[in-house]
Amino acid sequence: MGEEVKKKRRAPDPNSAKYKLGQIAAKAYSDCVEAKARGEKIGWCASNFPVEIPETLGLHVCYPENQAAAIAARGGGERMCSESEGDGYSNDICAYARISLAYMKLKKAPEQDMPQPDFVLCCNNICNCMIKWYENIAKELDIPMIMIDIPFNPDYEVSDAEVEYIEAQFWDAIHQLEDITGKKWSDERFKEVKEISGRSSRAWLKATACAKYVPSPFNGFDLLNHMAVMVTARGKAEAAEAMETLLKEYEENHKTGKSTFRTDEKYRIMFEGIACWPWLRATSTGLKSRGINMVTTIYADAFGFIYDDFKGMCRAYARVPNAMNLELSRDKRIKLCKDNHVEGLLVHTNRSCKLWSGFMAEMSKQIGQACGIPVVSFDGDQADPRNFSEAQYDTRVQGLMEIMEANKEGH
Amino acid sequence: MFTLGIDIGSTTAKAAILKDGKETVASSIVIATVGTDGVSQAIENVFRDSGLKKEDIQFTVATGYGRKTFEGADLQVSELTCHAIGVHHEFNNVRTVIDIGGQDAKVLSLNEQGRMVNFVMNDKCAAGTGRFLDVMANILHLDISQLEVEAAKATHPADISSTCTVFAESEVISQLAAGTKIPDLVAGICQSVASRVAALAKRVGVKETVCMSGGVARNAGVRTAMEKELGVRIAYSENAQLMGAFGAALYAFDKANTVNS
Numbered sequence: 001m002g003e004e005v006k007k008k009r010r011a012p013d014p015n016s017a018k019y020k021l022g023q024i025a026a027k028a029y030s031d032c033v034e035a036k037a038r039g040e041k042i043g044w045c046a047s048n049f050p051v052e053i054p055e056t057l058g059l060h061v062c063y064p065e066n067q068a069a070a071i072a073a074r075g076g077g078e079r080m081c082s083e084s085e086g087d088g089y090s091n092d093i094c095a096y097a098r099i100s101l102a103y104m105k106l107k108k109a110p111e112q113d114m115p116q117p118d119f120v121l122c123c124n125n126i127c128n129c130m131i132k133w134y135e136n137i138a139k140e141l142d143i144p145m146i147m148i149d150i151p152f153n154p155d156y157e158v159s160d161a162e163v164e165y166i167e168a169q170f171w172d173a174i175h176q177l178e179d180i181t182g183k184k185w186s187d188e189r190f191k192e193v194k195e196i197s198g199r200s201s202r203a204w205l206k207a208t209a210c211a212k213y214v215p216s217p218f219n220g221f222d223l224l225n226h227m228a229v230m231v232t233a234r235g236k237a238e239a240a241e242a243m244e245t246l247l248k249e250y251e252e253n254h255k256t257g258k259s260t261f262r263t264d265e266k267y268r269i270m271f272e273g274i275a276c277w278p279w280l281r282a283t284s285t286g287l288k289s290r291g292i293n294m295v296t297t298i299y300a301d302a303f304g305f306i307y308d309d310f311k312g313m314c315r316a317y318a319r320v321p322n323a324m325n326l327e328l329s330r331d332k333r334i335k336l337c338k339d340n341h342v343e344g345l346l347v348h349t350n351r352s353c354k355l356w357s358g359f360m361a362e363m364s365k366q367i368g369q370a371c372g373i374p375v376v377s378f379d380g381d382q383a384d385p386r387n388f389s390e391a392q393y394d395t396r397v398q399g400l401m402e403i404m405e406a407n408k409e410g411h
Numbered sequence: 412m413f414t415l416g417i418d419i420g421s422t423t424a425k426a427a428i429l430k431d432g433k434e435t436v437a438s439s440i441v442i443a444t445v446g447t448d449g450v451s452q453a454i455e456n457v458f459r460d461s462g463l464k465k466e467d468i469q470f471t472v473a474t475g476y477g478r479k480t481f482e483g484a485d486l487q488v489s490e491l492t493c494h495a496i497g498v499h500h501e502f503n504n505v506r507t508v509i510d511i512g513g514q515d516a517k518v519l520s521l522n523e524q525g526r527m528v529n530f531v532m533n534d535k536c537a538a539g540t541g542r543f544l545d546v547m548a549n550i551l552h553l554d555i556s557q558l559e560v561e562a563a564k565a566t567h568p569a570d571i572s573s574t575c576t577v578f579a580e581s582e583v584i585s586q587l588a589a590g591t592k593i594p595d596l597v598a599g600i601c602q603s604v605a606s607r608v609a610a611l612a613k614r615v616g617v618k619e620t621v622c623m624s625g626g627v628a629r630n631a632g633v634r635t636a637m638e639k640e641l642g643v644r645i646a647y648s649e650n651a652q653l654m655g656a657f658g659a660a661l662y663a664f665d666k667a668n669t670v671n672s
Contacts, residue, residue, distance in 0.1 A: 402489055402527070
């Protein structure tokens with residue numbers, strides 16, 4: 001019998017964006033652990049909470065959504081969801097919430113640990129389930145919860161009244177955090193953080209916009225990994241530098257005809273919704289094996305924030321995907337489809353995210369009509385592996401490919 | 412030229428051999444599928460009935476959920492495309508195909524050339540699929556083929572409102588206990604399937620002519636209920652269950668011609 005030959009992994013290039021981004025994502029957790037060990041108060045923070053606030057105050061926070069995605073991607077989703085269900089949480093609740101609530105109780109997960117919080121920072125511009133999820137954490141752990149309410153905006157533009165409402169809450173959150181942690185707000189430091197966050201965001205958005213090139217210089221699934229840094233560290237200088245490296249690499253790939261999509265790019269699609277983390281390989285392979293590159297997704301772009309001042313920051317946080325109305329959401333996606341030469345739309349009907357999945361039926365129909373592209377949806381979940389069927393996914397993706405193939409052939 | 416289409420569904424295996432992409436030489440439906448001898452049985456049947464041998468077949472296309480497990484195919488094509496081709500071959504004016512199979516329901520939108528331009532499928536719930544009807548027939552101690560006969564006798568169709576198969580099962584048992592007549596229950600069950608799939612059809616857009624394919628299309632109770640739900644006449648072929656296999660054999664014919672040319 002022959003011996004199994006293990007392929008040696010190439011040592012990562014420490015100057016590559018992938019390496020730098022991986023290090024930053026890992027450091028976000030280790031920084032929190034070290035801060036906690038030093039006796040500093042650390043927080044758990046919602047992904048679309050204005051990260052500029054804890055960053056300016058010099059506070060370390062970690063991100064339960066990011067942790068839940070990591071746990072799910074590494075195979076712990078079902079175990080943690082079941083734990084919460086055993087505690088009485090319905091399996092209809094978001095799987096990130098179920099994983100996070102289980103982690104709060106168990107305080108350990110081999111897939112991704114993070115220190116327990118001294119306060120929680122919640123913002124409902126991305127999700128309303130999050131309010132109760134964070135309230136329960138605050139109640140169970142007897143810690144303060146800072147809540148910023150950014151309601152769903154039924155209008156196309158953000159009104160001055162809404163900005164005023166949000167601005168007052170941002171300042172209130174700052175003052176509460178000053179009281180809790182003893183740290184002080186500095187306008188000078190905010191200016192630096194704002195500039196760094198802007199640098200990160202500009203580079204990130206330009207990098208994702210490289211999908212305009214045909215073939216795309218990157219595999220869209222890369223964005224789902226790199227996005228973690230935009231969620232957790234967009235206000236840090238090393239994140240800005242890594243994002244600029246990423247942009248440079250993508251531009252270089254385009255010039256030299258390279259791509260991280262390591263197969264012939266036959267079709268280009270937009271992916272709608274949060275990734276199916278427990279089934280990332282299956283969902284990615286189902287596309288890649290057919291030469292389908294997921295070149296763009298609104299989810300990645302959602303974490304790029306560009307603004308000029310404090311008020312501008314308030315306005316930017318009111319214009320995140322799940323807080324904006326259907327027409328604006330649709331138009332942003334149509335632009336992504338047109339800019340990036342998208343030939344089909346694959347929609348993840350995510351059991352965990354009722355808000356997002358709820359409006360997608362109508363919105364995806366409108367996008368399909370406006371862009372003249374086929375729209376296909378599949379059932380899945382961002383973190384609970386029990387809500388996905390690989391065979392059903394595969395049939396839908398093959399059907400989508402067959403329509404795109406026929407469109408190319410001009411039938 | 413002979414081509415073979417094999418449709419390996421969730422509950423049945425279907426095979427069809429066509430001559431020159433036109434004439435049906437043989438077809439077979441076997442109620443057994445992946446992991447059983449159902450697939451080989453269906454293939455044996457069509458070879459036996461046609462008198463042809465494996466080497467007489469120029470091109471083979473496999474479709475259905477088991478398409479990837481079948482090693483003898485030249486190509487695997489989704490059942491979506493195959494049903495569209497199969498139905499369009501039989502009814503060339505069809506623009507909407509409703510295919511209800513054992514474990515899923517699909518609605519396909521076809522253009523004037525018969526090409527699928529869009530589709531929607533049910534989510535993971537079994538309501539609105541053949542499996543739902545199997546479960547209900549089992550409770551009522553009826554063979555699946557008796558459902559349409561019973562539905563035709565209904566005078567006051569029962570209201571089966573649960574979308575979940577398990578809840579609907581409880582609902583049917585409760586109605587049985589309350590004395591609801593079996594024909595009325597069966598009509599209610601058919602109505603339940605029709606209303607769920609009709610909602611899918613409305614999402615993709617209903618354009619006439621509408622045709623039903625797949626095993627459930629054989630049930631007149633569901634077809635009639637669907638006509639009422641959608642307000643259109645539903646075209647139907649006695650070969651509805653074979654449309655995927657026919658479509659696969661037609662696709663194989665096209666592909667063989669392309670390869671030859």
